[in-house]
Amino acid sequence: MRHWPCESCGADLRFAPGQTRLVCDHCGHVQDIPETAPADRRGMGELDLRAALDDRLPASACERVRTTPCPSCGALVEFQGAIHATECPFCATPVVVGTGETRLIKPQAVIPFRLTEREARQAMVDWLGRLWFAPNGLVQYARKGRALSGIYVPYWTFDAATRSRYTGQRGDAYYTTRTVTVQVDGRPQRRTQQVRQIRWTPVSGRVARDFDDVLVLASQSLPHRYTEALEPWDLSALTPYRPDWLAGFTAEGYTVDLPAGWQRGQEIMARTIRGDVARAIGGDEQRIGRVETSYDRESFKHVLLPVWMAAYRYNGKSYRFVVNGQTGRVQGERPWSAWKIAFAVLLALIAAGIAALITQMR
Structure with missing residues (x-):
């Protein structure tokens, strides 16, 4: 967790979601976050991908941090200041700082939290309430349970100009x-x-497309089905990275490195390109043979996106939920109530029996 001392009492400040200020829960002091200067916003531009893949990024684009992988879920836990032990924000496993430092690419941009913890909890409870077969007890437990954890999750974004030759x-x-x-x-x-x-x-031809901000998750601690369900993100809300935005929150280091992220980005682009090829072929049906794509002007950003997380144990089972800290979209492990399912089956059998009886009486 990032610590930011209060100017009045020295206690930790925290970023207030939906605002541009830091607040102190101890003395009530409020500290505004400075507006982003035009020069800072220009610094949020993409970095050269080829230079990064060849390890030729300038030293100013990287930083050395103390990190330790969680022994349970693999999340990269970052340590600040004199802290040597903490809990993994994803699975609550105790983590102790290791020896040495890790060289990572600095975050260039962040979407600050817009939803407060209370708003995120209400979104999660509402989502659970719409699941008819969810246990009522879990819904109540989630409503009254411990606070959600606010985590900035790492992502890569990729830009590229593509030119593709196809046959089909x-x-x-x-x-x-x-x-x-x-x-x-x-x-x-x-x-x-x-x-x-x-x-x-038989047909052949060429298609071209410029990609902007293709989003790739840079974390291995959250299942893709969770994070993909939180999309879409409004990336126009990205603002240049400042430590202030992280005050009182946890930021995970990336565990999907840049080469692996770029490979995933190319796979996402390839799906769009195949759609372009199908439209270019035309007709009533299409068979796509070979697609050869060249990439130009490749660039990337390392960004942090806000996610509220909750993990509960109910009746001996663990349930994990995530809430998009910008939009309030919710995803998680779907809970099932055996009593509700049995009751639904009983109702269905009764309805079928009544229908059969009416048919026999005609």
Whole structure:
């Protein structure tokens, strides 16, 4: 957790979600976060991807931090100041700082938390309440349980200009008529049918697309199905990184390095490019053969996005939930109530029995 001392009493300040200020819960002191200067915003621009992959980034783009991987979930836990032990923010496993430092690419931008902890908890409780088969006890436990943890999760964003050559086949539909024999009231009758056929024609060509801010999760501690369900993010709200935004919150170091992130980014781009190829081929159906893509003007950013997290144990089971700290979208492990499921099955059987009885009485 990032610590920022209060100018009045020395206690820790925390960033107030949805505002541009730090507050002290001990003495009530309020400290405004300075507005972003134009020069700082220009510094939020993308870094050269090829230079980074070749380890040629300037020293100012990197930093050395004390980090230790969580022995349970693998999250990269960062230590600040004189702190030597803490809990993993993702799974609550005790973590002790290791020896040495890690050289990481600095965050360039951040989306500050917009939702407060109370608002995030209400969004989670509302989400659970819409799950009809969720245990009522878990909903109440979540409403009254311990506070959610605010975590800045690392992401990469990638830009690239792509040019792709493709080969494939264009399928144009046409119809032929055939005669078939069908049984009508036990007697054979001849009928005509329209049969859809496809005429395939070899095609080739080129497509081009410029990608901007392709988002790739740089953490291995959260399942992709969780983080993808939190999308979309409004990346226009990115602001140049300042430690102030992290005051009172935890920031996870990236555990998906830049080469692995770029590979994932290319996979995401490839899906979009295949859609472009299918549209370029045209026709009623398409067969895509080979797609060869070249990349130019590749660049990237390391950004931090806000996520509220909660983990609960209920009736011997663990449930984990995440809330988008910008939009309030919720995702988590879907809980099931055996009693509600049994009751629904009983109602279905009763309804089926009544329907069968009415049919017999007619």
